[in-house]
Amino acid sequence: MRFMFIGIAFFIMILQMTLLSFLEIGSISPDLLLLVVVLVSLYLPTSRAMMINWSIGLLKDLASHSTLGTLAFLFMFVGLIVSLVRFPLMLERRPLTYQGRGDFSPAWFGHEDISVRVILSGSVVFVCHGLYGLGLYFYYSSFSLAFILLRAGLIAVYTSFFAVFLFFLLQLGHNYTLMRKIKMDKVEMVRSRRSKIL
Amino acid sequence: MLGSRKNTPIIFFFLALTLLFLPAHWLSQPELLLLTCLKPINYLFAESVEEPVLPDQDISSLSPVEQVKVMRKQVADLKAELQQVYNENRRLSQQLQAIADFTGTQPQNFTWSKNYQLITANVLINHDVSGWRKSLVINRGSHNGIASGLPVISGRYLVGKVSKVSPFTSRIQLITDPGFRIRAHVVSTPKTVKEKSKLIQGEGVLEGYSTHRTALKWVSRDVPVQPGWLVFTSADFYQIWPRGLIIGTVESLVEEGYFYRLKIEPVIDFNNLSQVIILKKKGNN
Secondary structure, three states: OHHHHHHHHHHHHHHHHHHHHHHOEOOEOOOHHHHHHHHHHHHOOHHHHHHHHHHHHHHHHHHOOOOOOHHHHHHHHHHHHHHHHHHHHOOOOOOOOOOOOOOOOHHHHOOOOHHHHHHHHHHHHHHHHHHHHHHHHHHHOOOOHHHHHHHHHHHHHHHHHHHHHHHHHHHHHHHHHHHHHHHHHHHHHHHHHHHHHO | OOOOOOOHHHHHHHHHHHHHOOOHHHHHHHHHHHHHHOHHHHHHHOOOOOOOOOOOOOOOOOOHHHHHHHHHHHHHHHHHHHHHHHHHHHHHHHHHHHHHHHHHHOOOOOOHHHHEEEEEEEEEEOOOOOOOOOEEEEOOOHHHOOOOOOEEEEOOEEEEEEEEEOOOOEEEEEOOOOOOEEEEEEEOOOOOHHHHHOOOEEEEEEEEOOOOOEEEEEEEOOOOOOOOOEEEEOOOOOOOOOOOOEEEEEEEEEEEOOEEEEEEEEOOOHHHOOEEEEEEEOOOO
């Protein structure tokens, strides 16, 4: 499972290195890798999520100009925050997360409010980029604190648009599997009735 | 218990924290290894080089229809080869033009060939995924004589400097990166002959800004800077950076105490950069 997430992260990183430069608006581009971090932190056990998030961050560290370990630590840190807040955010009838199963399945994304997850993703992107910008501010002092907040906010908003699509697609996938399951159950029911009659 | 599932996050947290505070030169090797792994990308995007097809096949024994078929194929192959040669010629012409542009910026008594070795390189990745840092990866490394800190140009324009070097690839820190620092000067753009004889200059420190813009800090307010003035590199003490490379134009200025902080718009569009030149001072091996 962890290799699947790292594989997805690697694919997204290649995408971010090549195609996403075309989506850049005034030097602001979406951070899709952080969406993977949110997904991992929401739907996997904390210890495993931390490990995967750290690996994703390390991957990004290696592909960017930042010091090795910076983004790895940051991704792990924000992932840990998401893992900690998912339980308080969990509602009885409309859970934000569900950790009961041992593997990743589209059925996990059912009965959840997309807006909550999108806001959570945006907040994670804002915190992560804000902290990274703060690090640069203390190390190089090239720009002001207001600039860091504005930039982190814009990246968060831009990434949230992609989060909407991502979670909407996952919801569609869930609905499809759910409908298929209902259909299969019906067919199974008809078959059992027939066999009883015969 | 140390190995229990409950303690795993804490152990992992401290492991990650340890990695964060390890000395940078310990971590440079894995980074360089990944940079070397990027080398095959160059071959993916490179145009395929095929053996030249020479029309020396004896077709006299073939039927007229087959002769026509073979000749058509030969014409198509030759067309493809011609296109390849044309592309190569255009690429080399661009490199020559870039070198000529660079030498044109230098003083007449300056013989660049005596002072600098020019290493041309193709850009492999022109986008930094971090969102804050600005860098690109080129297909030349320490095997080609590249070392950390060397200036990188494109024609007469400054691109940045080499920051990380692996055997076959290198990472270039762009002038827009927040960690980039260099001495630079702003020069007035004369409109009349009288103004030409009285060029006004002001020195400052160029700093990246994480966006497509850079900033020239610590320019004295005695200099009457105006938007549109040009910004050039200043010669440094060790003469690693040549004087007179164009950085950009002044977009706006902000007063900061006794100094100006100029917002500079770089002339180069870094997203469309495909080739760069690395300047290596002769005698620095």
